[in-house]
Amino acid sequence: MAKLGQMLVQSQQQVLKPQQILVSTLLQLPMMLLEQKIKTELELNPVLEEAEELEELEEEEETLEEDLDEEEKIKEEFEEIEENSKSEEDKINEEVQEEIDLSELIPNDEDDIPEPRMPVDRDEEERDMPEPYQATMSEHLLEQLHLLNLNEKDFRIGEYIIYNIRDDGYLDNEVSLEDIAQIFETTPEHVEKILKEIQKFDPPGIAARNLQECLTIQLEAKNEDGKYDLPLRILKECYDDFVNRRFEKVAEQLDIPLEKVREALIEISKLNPKPGEGYLDTRQNYIIPDFFVEKVDDELVVSLNEYKIPGLRISPKYLKMLKQPKKLDREVRKFLKDKVDSAKWFIKAIRQRQVTMQRTMEAIVEMQREFFEKGPEYIKPLIMKDIAEKIEMDISTVSRVCKGKYVQCDYGVYELKYFFNEGMETTDGEELSTLRIKERLKEIIATEDPRKPYSDEKLAEILNKEGIPIARRTVAKYREQLGIPIARLRRGI
Structure with a gap:
């Protein structure tokens, strides 16, 4: 019995792990990269297809629902054929593993991917937006990854690496080879081998760690x-x-x-210290917001930008093939089962991404309500831990949601990380965000005498007189983060 329980736990881990990897990967993708990811998945998995029209999904639902009883019989027949070709040990594994439930793959009103939602009167504006002339860096790298002719697992590893390359072209320092190896159940040496191949891609120097x-x-x-x-x-x-x-x-x-x-x-x-910089202008000038926040009847409404995200479904053609298991040889049956599993996980991961993204943004809006109602000067101190606790998720999940994502509101388009900042209490008891302190610091420096610029110590003294208790070292840190040189180098600028 203990052995069976252990096998059940292992089986559940095997079933959940691909979904965890998928959700983790999809969460960190901004709008443009999510489009590319879906396109890649459609190319790799023939069972997964785009449902262009909602009516198409509804018709498919009606047809397949009529055959539910028949499918259950066919499923039993299919399992019987499978069991006859397996060893006794395989049969035990089959019993404890999650089976493909064809009814789960049938779209219905509750589980169907939501229709793309756009704020009122914005559809025409989106359609008129010019397409960027240059592909994004990730798209450019993924095109080259396809040329390597890797097996599916190695392609996924390469894809994961590419999605974790920063805008400047460097591999994100929060991602280690050991972490990637653990996710994909391989060795760091194997991951590094794939990384080295990506480092041969154009532009030269891409995916470096330093x-x-x-x-x-x-x-x-x-x-x-x-x-x-x-x-x-x-x-x-x-x-x-x-x-x-x-x-x-x-x-x-x-x-x-x-x-x-x-x-x-x-x-x-003569070398380029930032190999990704050739793609920065395109992405900065062509930002597609991932969220919209609008005021409707005195309420702040959050909506996901899903305008270019297609509805996905399992191909009816391949579902019909699975209804005739006796006509398929063992290898074809296994191939179809694997692809249907993969497609099912992908659709569920997309749905989970939608739910997590929505919950996270709604929590940000709730905790930064004054910003969205009155403007940037009302931004409050906020850390990711606050959001994680509010939506009862891990901080790493919130971090993935916020990475590289943008929100459009009445006051402009902002990167989500803009809303997270530490704060300090003024001498008057007011809680002030670091963003507002930095803005004030910038204002003071902008009005200084260029012949006698303020030292960090003098800047700290001015801020303290204004009721902001701040140390010289903190002023120096904020100044550096703002990209402002020291007083000696500002003289005469």
């Missing part, structure tokens, strides 16, 4: 004749001294003339 690796990848890609051997040696053996401009030490360590180091510096300076 600047050193980024520059090294670019040099290795064009070092066929050994012309860049010295710059590569410097990057690999003397990187710290090189970036800190200790060129004499580099020359001494490699036993080469200083002039050679300078020549290498010229070659390295």
Whole structure:
């Protein structure tokens, strides 16, 4: 009995894990990348198809519902055929594993993917939006990934890596090879092998984990004749001294003339430290909001932007094939079952994404109500933990929802991370967000005498006089985050 219970737990983990991976992956995708992901899934899985018209789904529902009793009989017959070709151990596994429930795949009023919802009178505006001339970086990389001819598991790993590349072209430092290996039940070495293939993609230097690796990848890609051997040696053996401009030490360590180091510096300076930057302008100028927040009858209404997200369904053609199991050989039956499972998980993951996204945005709106009703100056301190506790989900889930997502409201389009900031209490007892403090800091610096710019200590003194208790070190941190140089470098600007 204990063995059967253990097998049941293992079986449940095997069933849930692909869904967990899918939901995790889909949650972090903004609108444009979700479109690409769905397109890729439709290409990979012949059982999954786009339902272009709602009527099409309804007709399919009526037809399949009439055959429910027949399907149950066929399902039993199908299982009997399967059991006859399995060992006794396989039969036990079959009993404890979740079976394909064909009725789950039939669209109905409760489970059907919601119709794309757009705010009133915005449909025409969306249709008129110009298509971007340039593909997104992820689309460009996915096109190259398809050319590698990987098996499905390795393709999924590559796809996961690509979706975790930041806008500047670097692999997100929150994602480790060990984490990816654990998700896909493989080794970090195998994940790194796929990462190395992606690092050969265009643009050169893509998917690097740090600047050193980024520059090294670019040099290795064009070092066929050994012309860049010295710059590569410097990057690999003397990187710290090189970036800190200790060129004499580099020359001494490699036993080469200083002039050679300078020549290498010229070659390295030609490289691109941000390989993703060629795609930034396109994405920044063509932001598709993931959410809309509108005021309707004095209520703030949150809606998901699903205008370009198609309805998905299981292909009726393949469902009919599954109704005739005796006409299919074992390999075809297994292939269809696997693909139907995969399609079912994908549709459920899309639905789960919708629910989680909606709940998260509604919680943000509720906790930042004054911002959405009165404007940016009313933003309040908020951390992701607050939202996670409110919707009873993990902080990592909230982080995935907010990553790279945008909301359109009466005051403009904002990235979701804009709404999360620490706060401090003023001497008057008012709770002030760091965003408002930074804005005030920027205003003070903008009005300073350029011949005598304020030091960080002076800035802290001014803010303290205004009732904002803040230390010099905190001022320095905020100034750096705003991209404002120190006082000495601001003089005369």
